[in-house]
Amino acid sequence: MMSNFWKKTVVGFLMIGGLFSGQVFAQDDEVPTDEELKAYIVVMDSIEDMKISIGERVNEMIQSSELMQGGRRYKELDATKGDSVKLVEISATEEEIAEYDAIIAYTDSLTILFKENYTTLIKDDLGAGTYNKVRKAERDPEVKERMKAIREEMKEEEESEEEEAEEEVEG
Numbered sequence: 425m426m427s428n429f430w431k432k433t434v435v436g437f438l439m440i441g442g443l444f445s446g447q448v449f450a451q452d453d454e455v456p457t458d459e460e461l462k463a464y465i466v467v468m469d470s471i472e473d474m475k476i477s478i479g480e481r482v483n484e485m486i487q488s489s490e491l492m493q494g495g496r497r498y499k500e501l502d503a504t505k506g507d508s509v510k511l512v513e514i515s516a517t518e519e520e521i522a523e524y525d526a527i528i529a530y531t532d533s534l535t536i537l538f539k540e541n542y543t544t545l546i547k548d549d550l551g552a553g554t555y556n557k558v559r560k561a562e563r564d565p566e567v568k569e570r571m572k573a574i575r576e577e578m579k580e581e582e583e584s585e586e587e588e589a590e591e592e593v594e595g
Contacts (some may be wrong), residue, residue, distance in 0.1 A: 431451045456558045461571050464558040465578065478505055478534045485530060491523040498524060 492498040501524040502512035
């Protein structure tokens, strides 16, 4: 349904990854610390939350549009790739095309914002060096296990904090 959005997002990730790739070679043998892994996990979780939020917002826009008929018409319009012959074949109206274009423009604006936030999070909250170090080290099964354990610890801490907050409210 959001094929253009996801294609652009993937290309954006590749481009952003390229921005940081120059520093990878200087850090070949470095193993990330648990603190670096935790920071990386936090940043990547934030990025994943942003992606989900964008997908939900675009989907909501599509679903709420009467012209897009719950997404069915959006899919048909998207499949034409803007080809005027195909648009005629599916009897696309000017209003539907305008609505589709508005959704695409909205998606594009969210994609630009996402790319900016993605880059900012990595640079400001993690640092390109740490990002590259962890990205490279992620391939190592031992590092993957450490990350899994850290993620579990973080989840347990969050659940414990939530329970404490509930007890305070109840008490």
